[in-house]
Amino acid sequence: MSIHSPDADWFKAPTGHERLWIGLAVGWCVVLSLMMPYWHFKGRQNSSGESYRTTPDQFKARVERFSEANAPGTKGNFEEGINSEVPAPPGDIYLIAKQYFWYPILKLRAGETYRLHMSSADFQHGFSLQPMNMNFQVIPGYDHVLTLTPTAPGIYPIVCNEFCGVGHHTMVGKIIVE
Amino acid sequence: MNASNPNPPLWKRICDTTGLPVCRDAEFFIKLNAVCAVVFLLVGGLAAIALALTRWQAVHLLPVEWFYRTLTLHGLNMLIFWILFFEVAILYFACTTLLNARLFSRKVAWASFGMMLVGSLMVDGIILVGQADVMMTSYLPLLAHPLFYLGIILVAVGTLTGVFNFFATLWQAKKQRTYEGSVSLVVFGATAAAIIAVVTLLHGAVVMIPTFLHSLGLIAQPDPAWYRLIWWGLGHQSQQVNVCAMVSCWYLIGSITTGAKPLNETVCRGAFVLYILFINIASAHHLLVDPGVGSSWKIWNTSYAMYLAVLASMIHGFTVPASIEVAMRAKGYTKGLFGWLTNAPWRNPAFAGSFLSMCIFGFIGGITGVTLGTQQINIIAHNTLRITGHFHSTVVGGTSLAFMALTYYVVPLLFRKDFVFRPLARIQPYLFAGGIVLVSLGMSFAGSLGVARRSWDIEATGSVHGPSAHLFLAVLGLGGIVAFAALLLFILLTVGTLLFGESNVGRPMADWGTPKTLSTATGHGHGAAAPALAPGAEPAHDTRGTLVLALVFLACFAVYYFANWKALADVWPVR
Ligand code: HEM
């Protein structure tokens, strides 16, 4: 029994069904392991974790510059907690998370590719784009870059899905795709 | 069975049911730790029902502060306190009774228990006064009161002290030759759990001590991404401790209830070794959509480190039922593919709980876990309720249910009282399993629709997820009610038995029901009357039924896994 010492000659190779199952299980684990590198090269959805060190102040300044350049008159809105719509050409675009909002409301075009820079001004937040349900972590001090291609027009809510304080559930932003 | 000595030395007694030696010191601390575990299970359970009834939006029970506070309380009391106290009890059992050994030190056991208890109370106190609304993960820059971190450090050091007592007892038993040959499989599994626990708790120290000092204002804030990496070295590996303890329970209960014996000790032990060797960097699968760590690191750590541990679980998931099948067939239950299974002791709550635990852990927990932990698929799962759904089928439907199952023997054998309300005890595992399956499925489906975990209200800014999300949250709520009722029933039964149960001192415990050997029994395979074999020949195991179950499992796994790749292929391209 499993609670008694095994026979002295317990060290032996598996046989029969057990051996067959171990073979199948090893084979399946190989499939599991190969799927990830396969998708990395052939698939279109990957999480490369591209990121750069930053600080909340540096990042805030970059977001303000970005929003002023594409939507004149919006400078200072972020500090005052006013959200603004910012239409952006393909290329680098910025999104900052702060208790409890996402700034700005990005206006993108379907089929174009963007480099979305995300960071946080305070705590960790969760970028959860609905209804596709695409989720990425936002950490203060890190400029997390996603190279994204929106596929269809629509209004896409960004839900915060990392607990960030008592107002966490109210932290919903959006991306507009035209 | 152990040859019972008519006059055992004073430090031990001989069990009236099993004939196994019971170290009195160990017995005392097993009881103490188990009782504490159950108290924390109750605290966690009260939190659980409040949470379930809050996430069910139609009920929305708790106010917002109390939701997040209760969530912090639930995570810690369940995942840490209930589980750790119970595991220390299991370790003390494995290193004494199963080795005919005496517990190394009472003093060390007291020190361990004292630190764990004080630490847990400190954590619960500081959460309840509202000074630690940070969730159990306490991700920086969120900051709790210093006593929160100090409490966690105390629990960790206390547990390490208990683990030290375990290793010291093993060492002493070996030196004094209290047993012959190799240790039994259950002791081996417990040792694997203890080794992983040490590695885990050291990660805990590395991350918690600086955070504690930071909360006192003594040092600058540690980097939040570094915190996540090391914290999950604690958070994930401790799940591997739970898996080892749970699998040991499966083997133990299979053994007690059906006389099952491992088909091949090398395979079972090898699988435990895989857990020890290959789980070290599995913390990676919590960081799959994080900045700061690159693709190759993520892929390497999820494939190499994780899949060899997955392999180990797939092996145990086969060998445990297979050993039961062999034992049952040897008793004469040989009809068809599944005669051994339909005639299994389903009215025995320990057997039922353990078998259900295996099914829930494998079919739901294992399949979802591997799928969600796949580097790219994690994009459509991270921090949604899919994650919570996954681990309520591993650590709740799996580990907690296995621990409950074991309790149906711990109480009669160590507290020496027969259970009260036995018919209720027989249905308790089914009720709990049913409730948790609903909780887990409700969470998983809601999560697939994008519903976030740790969120008080999904309608705060208008409807994002649509009506079906509410349906699944209601399933979570209803399942929560059933699971909570079963949890309460479990506590009432055990406490009722401790207070009012009939003593069984001097006689065997009241039998829960174990399968009788039929007159047609051939003793085929590992039966009591195994036919003499030529030296070196292996008995032919008939495990057709288990093989069929395992193939069904593999088919479900493949379908779910590839369906998720398909779902991923439909979202926006992203790099
Ligand atoms: C009656 C049984 C249980 C029910 C109904 C239940 C229900 C829940 C609910 C509703 C949540 C909150 C999900 C969210 O909003 O994010 C939760 C979280 C959690 N539960 Fe349970 N649970 C039960 C038992 C357990 C047990 C036994 C354990 C551990 C052994 C456990 C571990 C956890 C953990 C670790 C979390 C996550 C906490 C966090 O996000 O910080 N639960 N549970």
Ligand SMILES: [Cu+2]
């Ligand atoms: Cu947030």
Ligand SMILES: [Cu+2]
């Ligand atoms: Cu949040």
